[in-house]
Amino acid sequence: MGQTINGLLRRHGLALAFLVFLGVVALNADAFLSPGNILDVLRQVSITGMMALGVTFVVLTGRLDLSIGSLLTLLTVIVVDQHNIAGPFPAIVMTLLAGLAVGAFNGVLVGFVGLNALIVTLAMLSFLQGLVLLYSGGSNVNVANAQETWFAVFGRGDFLGLPVPVILFLVGAVIAGVVLQFTTFGRRVYGVGGNETASVFSGIDARWTVFWTYVVSGFTTGVAAVIMGSRVMGAQNTIGQGYELTVLAGVILGGTSLLGGSGSIWRTVIGISMLGFIQNGLLLLGFPYYVQWLVTWAVIIIAVWIDLGAKRGRIFA
Amino acid sequence: MGDVILKVEGITKTFPGVTALDDVSFDIRSGEVHALVGENGAGKSTLMKVLAGLHKPDAGEIIYQGAPTQVAGPLDARRKGILLIHQELSLSPELSVAENIYLGAWPTNRFGVLKKRELRRHAASALDALGCGFGPDTRVGTLSVAMQQMVEIARAEAFNANVVIFDEPTASLTDTEKDQLFQTIRGLKARGVGIVYISHKMNEIFDITDRITVLRDGQVQGTVDTAETDLNQVTRMMIGRTLDTYFIRAKAEFGAEVLRVEGLSKAGVFRDVGFSVREGEVLGLYGLVGAGRSEVVETVFGVRKADSGKLYWKGGEIALPSPRQSIDMGMALVPESRKEQGLVLMMGGRENTSLPHLGLFSSVSIMNRPKELAVFEKYRSALSIKTTGPDQAVSQLSGGNQQKFVLAKWLCADPKLIILDEPTRGIDVGSKSAIHELIADLAQKGLAVIVISSEMPEVLGVSHRVLAMSEGAIVAEFEGDAMTEENLIDAVSHHRDDAAA
Ligand SMILES: Nc1ncnc2c1ncn2[C@@H]1O[C@H](COP(=O)(O)OP(=O)(O)OP(=O)(O)O)[C@@H](O)[C@H]1O
Ligand SMILES: [Mg+2]
Numbered sequence: 001m002g003q004t005i006n007g008l009l010r011r012h013g014l015a016l017a018f019l020v021f022l023g024v025v026a027l028n029a030d031a032f033l034s035p036g037n038i039l040d041v042l043r044q045v046s047i048t049g050m051m052a053l054g055v056t057f058v059v060l061t062g063r064l065d066l067s068i069g070s071l072l073t074l075l076t077v078i079v080v081d082q083h084n085i086a087g088p089f090p091a092i093v094m095t096l097l098a099g100l101a102v103g104a105f106n107g108v109l110v111g112f113v114g115l116n117a118l119i120v121t122l123a124m125l126s127f128l129q130g131l132v133l134l135y136s137g138g139s140n141v142n143v144a145n146a147q148e149t150w151f152a153v154f155g156r157g158d159f160l161g162l163p164v165p166v167i168l169f170l171v172g173a174v175i176a177g178v179v180l181q182f183t184t185f186g187r188r189v190y191g192v193g194g195n196e197t198a199s200v201f202s203g204i205d206a207r208w209t210v211f212w213t214y215v216v217s218g219f220t221t222g223v224a225a226v227i228m229g230s231r232v233m234g235a236q237n238t239i240g241q242g243y244e245l246t247v248l249a250g251v252i253l254g255g256t257s258l259l260g261g262s263g264s265i266w267r268t269v270i271g272i273s274m275l276g277f278i279q280n281g282l283l284l285l286g287f288p289y290y291v292q293w294l295v296t297w298a299v300i301i302i303a304v305w306i307d308l309g310a311k312r313g314r315i316f317a
Numbered sequence: 318m319g320d321v322i323l324k325v326e327g328i329t330k331t332f333p334g335v336t337a338l339d340d341v342s343f344d345i346r347s348g349e350v351h352a353l354v355g356e357n358g359a360g361k362s363t364l365m366k367v368l369a370g371l372h373k374p375d376a377g378e379i380i381y382q383g384a385p386t387q388v389a390g391p392l393d394a395r396r397k398g399i400l401l402i403h404q405e406l407s408l409s410p411e412l413s414v415a416e417n418i419y420l421g422a423w424p425t426n427r428f429g430v431l432k433k434r435e436l437r438r439h440a441a442s443a444l445d446a447l448g449c450g451f452g453p454d455t456r457v458g459t460l461s462v463a464m465q466q467m468v469e470i471a472r473a474e475a476f477n478a479n480v481v482i483f484d485e486p487t488a489s490l491t492d493t494e495k496d497q498l499f500q501t502i503r504g505l506k507a508r509g510v511g512i513v514y515i516s517h518k519m520n521e522i523f524d525i526t527d528r529i530t531v532l533r534d535g536q537v538q539g540t541v542d543t544a545e546t547d548l549n550q551v552t553r554m555m556i557g558r559t560l561d562t563y564f565i566r567a568k569a570e571f572g573a574e575v576l577r578v579e580g581l582s583k584a585g586v587f588r589d590v591g592f593s594v595r596e597g598e599v600l601g602l603y604g605l606v607g608a609g610r611s612e613v614v615e616t617v618f619g620v621r622k623a624d625s626g627k628l629y630w631k632g633g634e635i636a637l638p639s640p641r642q643s644i645d646m647g648m649a650l651v652p653e654s655r656k657e658q659g660l661v662l663m664m665g666g667r668e669n670t671s672l673p674h675l676g677l678f679s680s681v682s683i684m685n686r687p688k689e690l691a692v693f694e695k696y697r698s699a700l701s702i703k704t705t706g707p708d709q710a711v712s713q714l715s716g717g718n719q720q721k722f723v724l725a726k727w728l729c730a731d732p733k734l735i736i737l738d739e740p741t742r743g744i745d746v747g748s749k750s751a752i753h754e755l756i757a758d759l760a761q762k763g764l765a766v767i768v769i770s771s772e773m774p775e776v777l778g779v780s781h782r783v784l785a786m787s788e789g790a791i792v793a794e795f796e797g798d799a800m801t802e803e804n805l806i807d808a809v810s811h812h813r814d815d816a817a818a
Contacts, residue, residue, distance in 0.1 A: 182683055182684055182686075183679075183682045183683055183684060184675040184676070184679050184682050184683075184684060185682065186684075187668065187671075187672070187675055187684060188675070190661070190663075190664065190668075191661050191664070191672055194661035194662065194663045194664060195657075195660065195661040195662065197657055197658055198657070198658055198659055198660055198661050198672075199661065199672070200620060200640060201620055201640065201650065201652055201658045201659070202640070202644075202672045202673035202726070203639075203640040203641040203643070203644040203645075203673050204641075204672070204675075205639075205641065261661065261663050262663050
């Protein structure tokens, strides 16, 4: 029990450290708390956040999805390219379908074949990056008629004073949250993550459950790619690089356990938003953009350390 | 019996919503075996975890060898000579016996490198002192439960323990293994070690202990000399009333056959197993731990695969089902190991109870929370489960109360056939007879019941018919007057001798 309290303290310590950081940034950069900057951060967060929603499902089963960085690149390239070829609506449909397909492929390998999730999705990360270059021939693509298309609404539009991507993220979060908390699928996800053997003894097919979490992850990355393509109105061959770790860092920063079975969507929303504000704050303080990689590293180490610490407390107490 | 070696005074320990220990005072003398008894959730394990440094008490004092002592953690406790042997064994299966004995306290040289030879030598001498039949290099994962327990006990030798606490040590031991354990305990006792013995098996308590302390709702009800008390008095102290010691058996009125198994085989595990069970019938499956009983029922239920065999459900032949199909047909399996197979420990009682029947507890995939809560409350009171609420993680419940939720999750969907694999393991005497009554009740209502148990009186007491299993095969079947302990022992051991010859 002592260790659990310790863990709680450490968790609150993290929130405290975050508040202190916000204070420091706010004092040093006036722009930080301006509505414009906050909306900017939220716009950025809506892409990582959308991906994190799906990844939360995967992590809750005690597994990982590291393929989503390259998948984001690939799908963004597809949506932009197809926009030029087939128009916005077919492009979006194709992108979402491609996301679902890659998710399903990961899902078969991890869920049914039983391969290690880390290896499967890491290999997929590499494979998809190759596929991007094959598809694009190495050149960047841009939306041809950027000024006219209604496609711009997903990344650049506003509705009731809120950016559309932020609204999409929030709506997605509500749906994902409802699915996890109130549906049988959500219950199966928590069951498989919490104790796979006991779930199988309870008649839950762990293979299908795991499969569907990867499909969800592929889908949310597809939605994120639509937002990304619409926001940038183009796609570089490396546009999604590193997103897999940023997203994972956000998920575990929120307190969803890498060991599976505990965590939630609202935690992910908080974690990924905190991460967004930290990275934005560092930029405003004058740090070069690449410190965000260092931040991702630090966040992952600290969050995992707290997670395992709390677990160990529970196991031994 | 020697001097008081360890004493606790005024220990109080609360968890959110429960007072697990309330002003508890208690002492252990050297060379005695001191029983700690009480209902599920009375606070026995919690008290012992305080002694072993796993819980910090809110108030109170531990006086060890005459001086007030702080126990910082499990390793500190071990170094001081206080050893807790857990209710659930806690060894690392991948490590060797020697490494496990000294887990966390490995001898190292000044560069932090493990002194392997020294480790082996010390471990070997500890194992020798106990007369263990395995060496220090054996990987723990390959040992039986009884042997793993010996590894834990070897720590007592290795750390020269003054106090050894056994928390329900015989829950998964065979009778022979139990006898060996008792010899070991007597050996420790003769050396002046103070021993605490927690168990729900009253015959063991009266067999091996010198004094009995009864806990109830976190309070000490009293300490009595074992020689000067009897079962009735102890039971009354524990639960406030006495219990009938006889078993209730359901009336022998059988309906149609529910399940028949023919020629079920799995290489190296069991062979040519066949039996059938009817509505209203309680079929006992007796055998030593490791006889293959659990494997057979797990195969019938569908979590394991068989090489060959036929299954008939209500007279019609079916393919070996998946667990999902079994559940939907109306089969329920209360598995052997509650922590690994029975429960999702992070979930509360509500979610664990509905887990096998998500379809029944939902409409269009949306969970019906009020229904879940209603069923949770129903079984909470029917099985008198101690929990602070529907969402208290079951990991926080006492062992016996966890077991009750495993029962609840399988009873709540009105199965046609219920298979109970060691259903009363770790359950207190009061709830145990409640579960026996429940079994009779279920059969009376027309369910087919299969009960696996290594407790002979239990199998014989609740069943209409008993199958004896040994080394993967059914070796005998007894009914009516032939259902005696002698016959069962005979069947199981004769077969063994034959196999050995
Ligand atoms: N880590 C914990 N968090 C919250 N409550 C706990 C925790 N550990 C124990 N409890 C509660 O304290 C009470 C006493 O539990 P304890 O495990 O000591 O019972 P016990 O006497 O060993 O029972 P059993 O015979 O079933 O093993 C129970 O109500 C239990 O739910
Ligand atoms: Mg206990």
